Amino acid sequence: xxxxxxxxxxxxxxxxxxxxxxxxxxxxxxxxxxxxxxxxxxxxxxxxxxxxxxxxxxxxxxxxxxxxxxxxxxxxxxxxxxxxxxxxxxxxxxxxxxxxxxxxxxxxxxxxxxxxxx
Amino acid sequence: xxxxxxxxxxxxxxxxxxxxxxxxxxxxxxxxxxxxxxxxxxxxxxxxxxxxxxxxxxxxxxxxxxxxxxxxxxxxxxxxxxxxxxxxxxxxxxxxxxxxxxxxxxx
Numbered sequence: 001x002x003x004x005x006x007x008x009x010x011x012x013x014x015x016x017x018x019x020x021x022x023x024x025x026x027x028x029x030x031x032x033x034x035x036x037x038x039x040x041x042x043x044x045x046x047x048x049x050x051x052x053x054x055x056x057x058x059x060x061x062x063x064x065x066x067x068x069x070x071x072x073x074x075x076x077x078x079x080x081x082x083x084x085x086x087x088x089x090x091x092x093x094x095x096x097x098x099x100x101x102x103x104x105x106x107x108x109x110x111x112x113x114x115x116x117x118x
Numbered sequence: 119x120x121x122x123x124x125x126x127x128x129x130x131x132x133x134x135x136x137x138x139x140x141x142x143x144x145x146x147x148x149x150x151x152x153x154x155x156x157x158x159x160x161x162x163x164x165x166x167x168x169x170x171x172x173x174x175x176x177x178x179x180x181x182x183x184x185x186x187x188x189x190x191x192x193x194x195x196x197x198x199x200x201x202x203x204x205x206x207x208x209x210x211x212x213x214x215x216x217x218x219x220x221x222x223x224x225x
Contacts, residue, residue, distance in 0.1 A: 035214070037162070044219040045154070045162065045205050050212070058212035061119060094161055102209065104152040104167030111161060 002026035004095050009112030022078040022095030029071045033098040034078045038091035085116045124217030130225035135196045139220045141189045141206035150210035153191045157202045
């Protein structure tokens with residue numbers, strides 16, 4: 001069964017760091033597109049970061065320089081290292097995948113909540 | 119970054135209605151666009167990819183069209199399960215960007 005499960009969310013102070021994980025099953029994270037998408041309270045969806053099958057990465061302007069996306073082949077897991085966190089990073093973070101033929105983000109995790117507050 | 123302008127931001131409709139949501143890109147994106155349905159507390163769900171291809175398992179009352187800068191999502195014979203927020207997403211150019219969303223509720 002193809003599944004994604006996020007973990008690592010929590011409450012963190014402004015300026016702090018957090019690492020989100022996304023465990024994949026039923027496919028290999030290094031062979032597909034993997035993304036992190038977030039929804040802040042009262043706002044729409046934002047694609048925060050993408051890692052392409054070849055390893056190239058991309059970031060939204062709002063997180064560039066602060067967040068790093070990576071993946072671990074052995075653990076078949078996607079990560080999002082978040083630093084210099086701000087209140088406006090508060091959101092539910094979902095990981096999602098698209099196959100190498102890119103036919104949309106077809107598998108999503110249920111999400112993990114990040115709250116940035118003093 | 120490519121801006122995706124979605125309209126309307128919200129609409130009210132009756133069960134059985136046909137509705138259309140529009141997404142405009144700030145520059146041409148070929149047909150590199152998907153449509154997603156999102157309900158509170160749930161993960162978004164892929165409806166359409168490649169602007170017009172129906173994702174497996176999605177009812178045929180959902181359809182997408184367009185290319186370049188103008189795209190539409192049409193839902194015919196609206197069902198109770200369709201009341202949700204809908205987003206377009208362009209994956210033509212980094213960073214990938216969503217439209218602002220269209221909330222569809224029951225009139």
